[in-house]
Amino acid sequence: MKKINPTQLSMWIVHNLPELNSGINELTHLKLQKLAYYCYGISLAKGFGNYFENFTFEPWKHGPVSREIYDVFKSYGSKNIEKDQIEKPNFEVPEEVESLLLKVLYLYGSLSPWKIRQQSHLEEPWKNSFSHGDFAIDDSEIMNSFFQKYFQPDKRIKGPEFVFDLSSFKLDGIPTVGYVSFEELVETAKMIYFKTQ
Template sequence: MRSTPVVNHLLRLGFREKADDLTPLKIQKLLYFLHGWYLAVTGKPLIEEGFEKWQYGPVARGVYDALKRYGSNPVDDYIKDFDWETGEETAHFINPETVPQFSDVLEAVWKKYSPLTGAQLSTLTHLEQTPWSLTEMRERIDDELIRKYFVDQANAKRNASAETPT
């Protein structure tokens, strides 16, 4: 699926919660974590364009192009596309009924990662053995590498909680 409707869902959630730090950097990283966890849960990519390795972490180029006018400032509006039927700029969103488990994964990712800054999220993508660290600069990060990484993260968390005494 296209990345802009997914980003618009992230923005909708952020606007509803009055988040004032949704910079393009933070949105890119939230989108990456959403894509990664969606891959881990469903085995299918959430966005078709994928991510490239850039200096500050994974980047979906189409999202970068759509948000670059904000620089390091918070994004204050949805990404709009030209609608050929109406002749107007329109913000598109996902119909959650057509994308199984999207809403659940979105809520979980938002809860876990939205309290962090864009810089903190970028740092998480730069850890050793992350898909970003295993990819050459400006190359596309392989979705299977992303899926495996997030599945491993889920398994590690599951194993750690199983070892914790109650």
């Protein structure tokens, strides 16, 4: 089985990011880095880590960054990355892995580049690594400290704060919205933000 590397995942994201209802798809290098981070982290938490290789995310000032993805896309700066400028990746993974990656894009893909950056700054893996001056965000920390706990099936799941602007869903500072499953959370985001076919 051929594994997915960071460059292939980033190219896959460019070609598979769903179209927003607004028709405005801001896919900058900053946003691409964060989408790759969430795809990888949630895949680890859901038990699909064996399909990925050579992933290391560093805690940079503007959130988690894969140096490999950075080297490929740095020339774009803050400009949008268009599908027709990027070659399609050549890898095959089981349908359930690709389905999960697409769900991650539906969940986080509605965020602007700056909001997805802000979202990553709220979360323990980046905050802890950045504040301690660590070279990389440890895979076990990505899985155990955040994504596995966050998307546990045995408790109500709260959406990422910036996806649904959860500050407007709080009563006395306590979030009032929860979802039964990761899938229900994704379907809600998909229905609100993305064009359905």
